[in-house]
Amino acid sequence: MLGSSAQSRPAWTAAPLPPAVEPGAPATHDWTFEAAEREVALLGADAPPVKAWTYTPEPFPVLRVRRGDRVRARLVNRLSEHVSIHWHGLRIPNAMDGVQYLTQPPVQPGGSFTYAFSPPDPGTFFFHPHCNESGQVGRGLAGILVVEGDERRKPDRELVVAVKDWRLGPDGRFLDFVTPEGASRAGTFGTLRSANGRRSVTETVPAGADLRVRLLNLDATRVMEIGIDGAEAAIIAVDGHAIAPVALDERGLETWRMGPAMRLDLLVRTPKPGGTARISDYFSAEPWTVATLTATGKPVRKAPLDPAILTRPVFPEPDLAGAERLAYTFTAASDSIASYAEAIGEDSVRRVLMDSLCVRDRTFWAINKLSWPNAADPRLPPPMAMLAAGRTYRLELVNATPHPHPIHLHGHVFRVLTSSIGGKPVYAADTVLLSPKERVEIAFVAAPGDWMFHCHILEHLETGMMGYFRVV
Ligand SMILES: [Cu+2]
DSSP states (O other), X not given: OOOOOOSOOOOOOOOOOOOOOOOOSXXXXXXXXXXXXXXXXXXXXXXXXXXXXXXXXXXXXXXXXXXXXXXXXXXEXXXXXOBOOEEETOOOOGGGXXXXXXXXXXXXXXXXXXXXXXXXXXXXXXXXXXXXXXXXXXXXXXEXXXXXXXXXXXXXXXXXXXXXXXXXXXXXOBOOSOOHHHHTTTOXXXXXXXXXXXXXXXXXXXXTOEEXXXXXXXXXXXXXXXXXXXXXXXXXXXXXXXXXXXXXXXXXXXXXXEOTTOEEEXXXXXXXXXXXXXXXXXXXXXXEEEEEEEEESSOXXXXXXXXXXXXXXXSOOOOGGGOEEEEEEEEEOSSTTXXXXXXXXXHHHHHHHHHHHTOOSOOOXXXXXXXXXXXXXXXXXXXXXXXXXTOEEEEEEEEOSSSOEEEEETTOOEEEXXXXXXXXXXXXXXXXXXXXXXXXXXXXXXXXXXXXXXXXXXXXXXXXXXXXXXXX
């Protein structure tokens, strides 16, 4: 199935990645995003257009900056409900993190907000709102941010692939994004799979070339098992952060599992002229082709693939000797039919409070037995823990449910230290997938602010599996 190129190859160097190159004078980027409903031909040219919600005229814009550049992003809201932009995975000031009510007031219809920051880490990132995410991201409200500056050698070509399912009926209308059956289990799945807003990506690439593929799982629910067939490839970064390259075949890892919000960077040696390679999701019995790469022209390179093209990450490494330990267990809510809405009474008040907490009216999930909002304060629950800025925290995360949960910490990069399942290389991330019954340890250096910590299956965070750390 995988790893077609069987010829013997030299083992890649295990030498540590070289240090990052300091960025030059920063450029300034001034962007305007208009969150609005726009017609998109998701079902094909001869089907009715879909009324998607996007930040830009085209869905899934790819914005590019260099590490250290200055970004000013003005968000204007042309939708009928409030929005924001959360910059997923970026270590930026807390006031720019884009979590409605926690880090900023919601951007109301007709309103605007300007985000200003400098991305400190290179890598593959994305952005999305943080309230009614299942409905807003479900309609397409998301974009991609590539932060350059991690390459010591440029690949010949680059390809960005964002995967997302759509919940659409045959008439092009959206179906319910949240269902009790889905929210209380693995999530409600889409009816139409897509990559870059199309049925799948087909790309003509130069033969025998080095292709960097930036793969993003922007789906609300789906876990993917990514592998490649027909070309030699290596994993070079996880959630944007460079790792010592690992072959994506039987010599290394045959596949890499990606939950919602996770990213994976590959370096692919494209096939010989006329050859085809496929990047696929092998999670289900019937593999789904994410991208088909067809090679043309004379081979660009003769030397064997050397995937060590990236420099070392620059995020602060945790100090494990001085770390404080915390433990979090992810479970079903103790009373899975508990209705928060009923507990807070009368209709109009209930609506305002539920909106202010960005929750659904039912609770299915909990972290350390507490479901967001844990009701002590109806406007903003207390933090899960108070942390000290600059200190290293070592968190034990236990998944005591029969479903996978991609757990995301805002505003930080963490080292994934251990896993009860194992088999992964050393890597860092902002979202870690906890398989059923898995126990994982992560560590990070705390940065000041109120930082969300939640499952990135959107229905799970909206039905209780959410909290935040206060770092002072
Ligand atoms: Cu979850």
